[in-house]
Structure formats: structure tokens, C-alpha cells
Amino acid sequence: MNIDVKRKREKINAAVRWALYYLLLAIEYIVMTTIQVNIPVPLLLLATAVCISVFEDPFDSALTGCIAGLMLDAAEGTLIGMNGIIMMWCCLMSSLLFYFVMRKHIINVLMLSAASAFVQTGFRYVFYYSIWGYDKHGQIYLKEFLPVIITTVIASALFYPLIRFMHRKLGKIRETYVEEKSDDIVRE
Numbered sequence: 134m135n136i137d138v139k140r141k142r143e144k145i146n147a148a149v150r151w152a153l154y155y156l157l158l159a160i161e162y163i164v165m166t167t168i169q170v171n172i173p174v175p176l177l178l179l180a181t182a183v184c185i186s187v188f189e190d191p192f193d194s195a196l197t198g199c200i201a202g203l204m205l206d207a208a209e210g211t212l213i214g215m216n217g218i219i220m221m222w223c224c225l226m227s228s229l230l231f232y233f234v235m236r237k238h239i240i241n242v243l244m245l246s247a248a249s250a251f252v253q254t255g256f257r258y259v260f261y262y263s264i265w266g267y268d269k270h271g272q273i274y275l276k277e278f279l280p281v282i283i284t285t286v287i288a289s290a291l292f293y294p295l296i297r298f299m300h301r302k303l304g305k306i307r308e309t310y311v312e313e314k315s316d317d318i319v320r321e
Contacts, residue, residue, distance in 0.1 A: 139306055150303035154185055154296075158201055165208040173277070175284035176250055177292075178205045179220060183246045184292045186224040187231050188300040198224025211257065219256055223249040239293055246289035247282060254278040 161177040168174075182201035186194035202220030206213050227245045235241045258278055262270040 143306055146303040146306075150299055153299055153303075154181075154197070155200075157181060157292075157295075158197075158204060162204045162208055165205075173280035173284050175288040176205065176253065176281060177285075177288055178202075178208070179223075179249055179253060180246055180285050180289035181292050181296070182220055182224050183227055183249050184242060184289055184296040186228040187237055187242055187293075188296065188304075189228060191225055191228045191232060194228035195221050195225040198222075211261075215256065215260070216253060219253050220249070223252060237297075239290065242293050243286055243290060247286045250282040250285040254282055 158178060158181060161181060165174060165177055178201040182194075182198045185197050189197070199217045199221040201224075202215075202217035203213065205211075205216040205220065209216070223245075227249065230245070231237060231241070254274075258270075258274050262273050267273070
């Protein structure tokens with residue numbers, strides 16, 4: 134394949150992939166703000182942002198985490214920027230871990246998704262309940278935040294194959310070369 138054609142095709146694939154990522158985040162934002170159910174609503178934006186950060190570069194992951202965090206702030210009605218900063222650092226750290234240390238495996242993604250959800254809910258718990266000294270604030274964490282962490286991990290298990298599929302189909306184009314055997318080559 135011609136190098137110019139390959140670069141052009143990779144740019145088109147990257148634009149389509151990122152458009153699909155942000156379309157997925159927008160759909161999740163709509164779901165989180167409109168659907169009212171009796172079960173704990175998972176942090177869909179966090180689960181997807183962590184799954185995206187597994188496959189993308191650290192800068193792109195941090196930017197996606199910040200945007201998803203700001204969307205999560207708007208969806209939950211929390212202080213603007215709190216989740217943006219938390220998710221930016223979580224996505225940056227998960228991207229760096231997968232870039233340098235960890236293998237891209239669903240168990241690793243589930244562990245990092247659980248850790249990110251634990252950090253996000255932990256900050257929210259401390260700044261909204263524990264710091265003000267509410268009575269039985271430990272029960273609030275067990276009944277409200279712990280189920281959210283569990284459902285977020287389940288959601289990341291569902292989104293990981295979708296993100297992996299999009300990255301494989303719309304990622305970098307890999308070329309394979311076949312060397313032909315020739316008797317005309319003189320080796321000395």
C-alpha cells in the first residue's frame with residue numbers, strides 16, 4: 134500500500150473512531166440524565182473513558198477523561214470540575230499503565246475501572262457527606278456508593294469489547310510483507 138494512501142486512510146479512521154467515541158459518550162450522558170430507575174445508576178462515562186484510555190495515547194486519554202468528567206459533573210449536578218480533574222488523572226494514569234506496564238486484558242481494565250470508580254466516589258463521599266459530619270454517613274457509602282462502583286465495573290465489562298472492536302477496525306493499518314525466495318541472489 135502506498136504510504137500517502139495509508140496515512141490518509143489512518144487519518145480518516147482516527148476521525149471516525151474519535152467521532153464514535155464521543156457519540157458514545159454523548160449517548161451515555163443522555164441516558165444518565167434522563168432515565169430514572171430504582172437500581173444504582175453506573176458511572177457510564179467513567180467506565181467508557183477508562184476503556185478508551187486503554188487503547189489511546191496518554192494525552193488523548195487525559196483529554197477524553199477531562200471531557201467525560203465535565204459531562205459527569207453536569208449529569209450528577211456536582212461541582213463543575215471536580216470529576217473532570219479526577220477522571221483526567223485516572224484516565225492518564227490508566228493509559229500510562231497500559232502503555233508501559235500492563236497488558237490489555239479485561240481483568241486489568243476491570244481493576245482499573247474499579248479503582249477509578251472508588252477514587253471518584255471516595256472524593257464525592259468525603260466532600261459531600263463525611264466532611265460535614267452527617268449521622269450514619271458510613272451507611273450512605275455502603276448503600277449508595279458501593280453499588281455504584283459495582284455497576285460501573287459491570288458496565289466497563291460491557292463497553293470494553295465494543296471499544297476494542299472499534300480500535301481494531303479503525304486503528305492503525307498494519308501491513309505484512311512476504312519475502313520471496315530468489316535464486317538470483319548471490320551471497321558471498
